[in-house]
């Protein structure tokens with residue numbers, strides 16, 4: 052008993068130490084949500100490794116009061132350059148107006164959190180922190196609560212029609228020790244549609260929360276090639292609520308990164324809704340440590356909905372991949388079609404993939420499946436390609452792309468998918484030198 | 485062109501001997517056929533020639549135009565002009581047939597110091613060749629061999645051969661699983677490639693393919709050796725009487 056109290060006290064101390072290192076914004080309209088999040092965080096504390104949800108990913112780097120000194124960063128090569136889109140740039144978490152396009156061109160309502168939060172009234176008042184708070188049950192997500200309490204910047208995006216072009220949030224890092232907390236709120240109104248591109252490294256250490264509320268028949272497509280900085284440390288939370296007949300699709304590409312934890316919490320709330328979440332992660336420990344964690348929780352809470360989770364990891368030289376994915380089918384969520392696959396391709400014996408796929412079903416008329424595999428390059432296929440004259444390394448690259456294909460297929464726009472494949476090829480190409 | 489001398493091969497795992505002294509010489513412009521009972525080592529020969537892992541050459545040599553094949557990587561053998569149409573073509577999900585073909589063609593051109601084909605040039609050639617093999621645009625777009633029927637896979641092998649224009653073509657049971665019309669297509673594909681500078685080694689169980697692709701020489705393989713060599717009539721003999729007589733004769 053005494054030991055437990057000591058541990059709890061230690062957790063509380065660590066949480067206070069983390070909070071003390073932050074300048075908590077005094078919000079305008081977000082003030083109640085921030086106060087609520089802070090209270091929740093104080094009640095539960097930051098996670099520690101012995102917490103079940105963190106047993107494969109040590110949260111120490113996220114808990115530390117500041118990011119590591121001397122983290123190397125790299126200027127990401129641009130992606131989606133040729134696409135018609137509206138780009139908004141954040142450098143080390145600060146909006147860079149000069150480098151950004153005119154937000155008005157996006158055809159959606161956009162406000163910056165830091166500006167909007169001077170007012171007491173805003174459409175986002177009912178949304179900021181709402182999905183995050185709801186997403187704290189049944190599993191705690193303390194870094195998301197921390198984010199709601201402490202976020203200094205972000206975008207508040209309201210989509211009322213079909214956005215004419217994608218909105219592109221482009222992150223850049225220029226400081227070695229930037230510690231960035233961003234919070235975006237997206238509201239896709241009834242029948243509206245938005246494609247959101249999110250690229251780059253927000254900072255040496257980043258905590259990004261994105262709350263996406265898709266109303267009836269709305270559509271939200273999200274494509275997120277994460278920054279390639281070797282030393283970056285990042286935790287992201289994607290909270291989504293998908294209403295009747297609406298579609299939510301998110302794809303994340305991760306190449307490099309010392310520490311990445313991408314959580315997705317999706318609540319399928321209306322009948323006939325669709326939610327897909329996919330990820331492709333590639334890590335080569337020779338470039339620097341690589342630890343990548345996808346933690347996904349999909350809740351079916353309506354009739355006749357479809358969800359897909361497709362996660363692929365390519366790991367080499369001591370890289371670690373983690374997948375924790377759950378499909379929860381609530382009572383009454385009949386005719387649910389739930390699918391989950393997590394796979395790793397280990398390019399050597401040093402790397403590891405840890406997976407915990409879960410299904411929890413409280414309805415009887417559902418179709419749910421999940422699978423998880425770990426494997427090496429298929430020698431027969433490799434020989435087949437080489438026998439056609441393709442050099443071994445090129446053949447391996449093709450087979451890696453082949454392995455990732457199902458995840459990439461989750462990107463609906465062919466041109467955007469082609470850009471993502473190009474980035475992958477580029478990463479594979481550089482591995483060969 | 486292809487000269488195999490006293491080739492001995494055993495399995496890497498377990499060391500079981502499979503090829504026990506194969507001797508075979510194929511001249512440019514010729515078509516040789518190999519027939520033989522199941523398990524006699526025909527596919528093993530084709531794999532060893534094309535460089536598949538899992539086999540150990542314990543003795544002998546195999547040269548293509550005087551160059552030792554057995555020391556080359558599989559891709560080097562391909563660039564040197566060797567091609568194997570697989571008995572069981574491999575499915576590669578997520579890699580388009582077209583991408584695969586183009587990668588292969590350009591890899592070989594590059595290895596030989598030739599300029600790569602532009603996308604336009606490549607497309608023109610591939611469409612033309614695919615058409616003669618009745619491979620439609622949709623099949624070209626699909627991932628390599630995924631969801632192809634047995635016969636479609638074999639036709640796809642011949643398409644690859646036609647695109648790569650190898651000098652030494654080995655066909656391992658390309659006729660099995662083909663209907664009569666597809667067999668004709670495949671044979672026409674092979675015949676179209678017949679050329680004084682090119683040779684074929686056709687592994688088959690049936691005379692039928694050899695009606696369309698007239699071989700110059702027929703070999704019988706049994707228990708890891710070529711046990712009999714003759715003209716096209718040898719294939720007819722096998723068709724009529726099976727292998728019993730031939731094997732008894734040499735025993």
Ligand SMILES: Nc1ncnc2c1ncn2[C@@H]1O[C@H](COP(=O)(O)OP(=O)(O)OP(=O)(O)O)[C@@H](O)[C@H]1O
Nearest residue numbers: 495502520521522523524525526527528529538571
């Ligand atoms: N990788 C392997 N592992 C175990 N046995 C093998 C392997 N490869 C070949 N063999 C054995 O070697 C022998 C020759 O096989 P091979 O496939 O070359 O025969 P084949 O003449 O092509 O037969 P078929 O006419 O049935 O195609 C067989 O007994 C087979 O079981």
Ligand SMILES: [Mg+2]
Nearest residue numbers: 526527528571
């Ligand atoms: Mg065989």
